[in-house]
Amino acid sequence: MIEAFQNIFKIPELKKKVLFSLAMLAVYRIGCHIPTPGIDAQALAQFFKAAQGTLLGMFDMFSGGALEKLTVFALGIMPYISSSIIFQLLTVVLPAVEKLSKEGDAGRKKIIQYTRYGTIVLAVVQAFGISIGLEAMRGPAGELVVPNPGWGFRLMTVITLTAGTAFIMWLGEQMSEKGIGNGISLIIFAGIVARIPTAIGNSFRLIKTGELSLFVLLLIAAVMFAVIAAVVFMERGQRRIPIHYAKRVVGLKTVGAQSSHLPLKVNMAGVIPPIFASSIIMFPATVGNFIDVPWVQAASKQLAPGKLLYEVLFVAFIVFFCYFYTAVTFNPVDVADNVKKQGGYVPGIRPGKETSDFLDAVLTKLTFAGAIYISAVCVLPSILIGKFNLPFYFGGTSLLIAVGVGMDTLSQIEAHLITRSYEGFMKGVRIQGRR
Incomplete structure (x- = not known):
């Protein structure tokens, strides 16, 4: 594999794309260490240490640790x-947005433009909320996180954080256009994997102090590789519905009967369900940190990761959002109509309503299997942290994103190599698990 990736740099344009993406990621990681002015860093670090397991912790994961340092x-x-x-x-x-999405490239560009505007609006709102929250935060000794609160600090924080988000958005779009892979996904991926060296160092520190045995660490490492292999297997898993096309006349030619298939992934919803589920459940725990009322804080503690109530609600919300998001992104009626218009049919199933009912039934079973798979991966971190006192977050949304982005990037690299017909690289090498 190492020799195979060395051959990537023998293709000039692919080498340029890879180096450009790496350079943009380096710029992103540098920005994650530039602090926002007006913050007491030590008091903020102590506050985040006490706020582990809340919505702030999840946002900090996606920002690659930048939120904890408020960069x-x-x-x-x-x-x-x-x-x-x-x-x-x-x-x-x-309907207006749906019509716009069906207008081809022009409509897609318009939606992207609206998405950028929405990003700026959300960033301004979130930055202002963070500035207000920071002024109310205090460290363990009662020291203020913001020594000089006021509108000057609030405006500075809003401008700084909004500009940072806009710059990250620009970086992601540049990486998607001029680099390799999806730029936004690679930025999230970089934020997640940036914690791995620290986690490994903490693990060895626990071994030296006797809090973690070497045998348990090796056992956990074996479980990690097994889980990653299972995630790769499930993410590539799909049910292929056979589609047959009868003879038809195209122009002056008669096209013979053809066969194809409709791929339905086991995990159609991707990482959206655990993100939504975590956001909903962790919101009360986050609010509880700002409300100094005994019963509110007691209730928020029951919704912290590792608690039975949290795990039950987490799995229930994941199952719900798996079905909800799949229903939003995949319409069996439209798919069945498109297959019928193209002269296709599923063997043994009548075109039209029966085909849509068949697709809906198959998709319902696949979604249930995908929901159970996502739930198992997301509950795994709580078990490892609670039972083995691991110093890092393994599994869940971070693992799904990391594996998914890695597979997608390798697929794009392979597509570039196949386009160039670089047979010397592809011969005897399989980076995508092709049959």
Whole structure:
């Protein structure tokens, strides 16, 4: 594999794309260490240490640790993701947006433009909320996180964080256009994997102090590789519905009967369900940190990761959002109509309504299997942290994103190599699990 990736740099344009993406990621990681002015860094670090397991912790994961230090990239790419999801849902809810999405490249560019505007609006709102929250935060000894609160600090924070989010959005678009892979996904990927060296160092520190045995660490490492292999297997898993096309006349030619298939992925919803589920459940725990009322804080503690109530609600919300998001993104009626218009049919199933009912039934079973798979991966971190006292977050949304982005990037690299017909690289090498 190492020799295979060395051959990537023998193709000039592919080498240029890879180096450009790496350079943009380096710029992003540098920005994650530039602090926002007016913050007491030590008091803020102590506050985040006490706020582990809340919504702030999840946002900090997506920002690559920038939120914990409140750097210029503290908001990360989350406003852009939220704006993209909102417009994707509006495509189903609002006829005007749906019509715009069907206008081809022009409509797609218009939706992207609206998504950018939505990103800026969300970033301004979130930055202002963070500035207000920071002024109310205090460290363990009662020291203020913001020594000089006021409108000057609020405006400075809003401008700084909004500009940081806009710059990250620009970086992601530049990487998608001039680099390799999806730029936004690679930025999230970089933020997640940036924590791995620290986590490994903490693990060895626990071994030296006797809090973690070497045998348990090796056992956990084996479980990690097994889980990653299972995630790769499930993410590539799909049910292929056979589609047969009868003879038809195209222009002056008669096209013979053909066979194809309709791929239905096991995990149609991707990482959206755990993100939504975590956001909903962790919101009360986050609010509880700002409300000094005993019963409110007691209730918020029951919704912290590792608690039975949290795990039950987490799995229930994941199952719900798996079905909801799949229903939003895949319409069996439209698919069945398109297959019928093209002269295709599923063997043994009548075209039209029976085909749509068949696709809906198959998709329902696949979605259930995908929901169970996502739930198992997302509950795994709580088990490892609670039972083995691991110093890092393994599994869940971070693992799904990391594996998914890695597979997508390798697929794009392979597509470039196949386009160039670089047989010397592809011979005897399989980076995508092709049969």
